[in-house]
Amino acid sequence: MGEGYYEYKAKKGLIKAKAMVFGNRIESIIISGDFMIHPEESIWELEKALKGSIADPNVVEQVVREKLNNVEFIGSSVDDFVHVIKKAVEVALNE
Amino acid sequence: MSRLRILLYETPDDPYRNLAFEEAFFLARHYDLTKDDTLRIWRNANAVIVGYFQYAKEEVRMDALERIGAKVVRRFTGGGAVYHDLGNINYAITVKKEILPEETLVDSLYKFLLSGAINALRKIGVEARIENVNDIVAGDRKISGCAAKYMKNTLFLHGALLVSTDLSKLASVLKISKKKLADKGVASVKYRVTTLTNLLGRSIGYDEIVNALVEGYRELLNADVYFDLPSREELLLAQRLYKKYTSDEWNFERAPSWKFKRLIEDIIG
Numbered sequence: 001m002g003e004g005y006y007e008y009k010a011k012k013g014l015i016k017a018k019a020m021v022f023g024n025r026i027e028s029i030i031i032s033g034d035f036m037i038h039p040e041e042s043i044w045e046l047e048k049a050l051k052g053s054i055a056d057p058n059v060v061e062q063v064v065r066e067k068l069n070n071v072e073f074i075g076s077s078v079d080d081f082v083h084v085i086k087k088a089v090e091v092a093l094n095e
Numbered sequence: 096m097s098r099l100r101i102l103l104y105e106t107p108d109d110p111y112r113n114l115a116f117e118e119a120f121f122l123a124r125h126y127d128l129t130k131d132d133t134l135r136i137w138r139n140a141n142a143v144i145v146g147y148f149q150y151a152k153e154e155v156r157m158d159a160l161e162r163i164g165a166k167v168v169r170r171f172t173g174g175g176a177v178y179h180d181l182g183n184i185n186y187a188i189t190v191k192k193e194i195l196p197e198e199t200l201v202d203s204l205y206k207f208l209l210s211g212a213i214n215a216l217r218k219i220g221v222e223a224r225i226e227n228v229n230d231i232v233a234g235d236r237k238i239s240g241c242a243a244k245y246m247k248n249t250l251f252l253h254g255a256l257l258v259s260t261d262l263s264k265l266a267s268v269l270k271i272s273k274k275k276l277a278d279k280g281v282a283s284v285k286y287r288v289t290t291l292t293n294l295l296g297r298s299i300g301y302d303e304i305v306n307a308l309v310e311g312y313r314e315l316l317n318a319d320v321y322f323d324l325p326s327r328e329e330l331l332l333a334q335r336l337y338k339k340y341t342s343d344e345w346n347f348e349r350a351p352s353w354k355f356k357r358l359i360e361d362i363i364g
Contacts, residue, residue, distance in 0.1 A: 011227075012227055012228055012229070013173075013174075013175075016153075031148070032148050032149055032150055032153065032349065033148055033149065034146050034148070034149060034154075034173070034174055034175035034176070035148060035173060036172075036173035036174055036229070036242060036243075037173065038201055038243075038244070038245060040147055040148075040172075040173060040244070040352075041351065041352070041353065043148060044351045044353075072201045074173075074201055074205070074228055074229065075227065075228050075229075
């Protein structure tokens with residue numbers, strides 16, 4: 001089991017991701033911070049969608065873009081979330 | 096002319112109830128349980144309020160919090176942690192979307208609804224501006240931060256205005272990430288915020304702020320204002336939500352809102 005953490009300061013808000021990886025699967029992802037997005041519940045849906053998915057940065061990126069597709073970001077972007085979550089998974093894989 | 100309802104309802108010694116009521120009056124407006132757009136002005140005596148996506152233990156120095164006897168409450172909107180004492184005055188406004196000048200994106204929602212607070216500040220002699228979407232800044236110091244939420248046709252924005260807050264206490268209880276401080280080019284949160292009292296060099300009373308905020312939002316919305324008490328439905332919603340706002344699951348474990356929906360389902364349908 002590997003654990004990875006990464007944080008990134010977007011234009012507005014700090015985005016933090018903590019990934020737990022077991023074998024080649026994501027056990028869990030927790031996304032926290034002081035960012036602002038609408039609708040807020042998209043974050044829980046994203047965490048749920050990533051749980052159990054393959055711990056491959058390309059797959060992760062695809063899931064994040066898909067789940068945050070209709071989200072409005074206040075001072076951050078989908079690219080910021082992709083960056084942080086991919087990094088956290090990479091750290092977990094290399095642990 | 097539209098009507099703007101003013102609520103001064105507050106429970107400063109019970110921040111859980113204050114935050115439960117905050118969500119309640121937004122939901123009451125959204126589900127048409129109240130009929131007019133509403134501005135609420137309120138205070139907490141000693142509390143740290145963390146954002147919806149934050150873990151309290153990552154944002155708050157718990158030892159410092161215990162020393163000053165403050166409580167931690169998580170709010171239903173995003174953004175960062177803030178310290179509330181009686182020198183901090185909160186403004187919260189909920190309106191129906193049709194009052195906005197045009198089809199409004201979230202960015203302009205902040206700009207529009209924060210303009211009421213900017214108007215209010217001008218009335219007490221502070222020339223302030225909106226920066227970085229949701230900060231109100233005077234000179235080079237932040238004096239208010241805000242967060243917003245919207246559900247279909249209802250908008251909500253709340254902000255904390257530093258009138259005479261104890262900035263040392265604020266700095267002692269909030270953990271600010273080094274990445275954030277570096278981004279702001281300062282060594283401590285104390286050096287990027289200030290209070291209205293510091294800016295104006297005089298004390299400012301609660302009534303002066305209330306009058307300025309009421310007038311500032313009256314102007315913005317071109318509305319007739321009236322002072323009111325909480326409705327039965329708002330109080331009932333707040334009473335039910337109190338269970339959520341006093342739970343560790345909500346305040347410390349970052350539980351999603353939907354986990355508590357059952358508390359109010361029979362009221363909002």
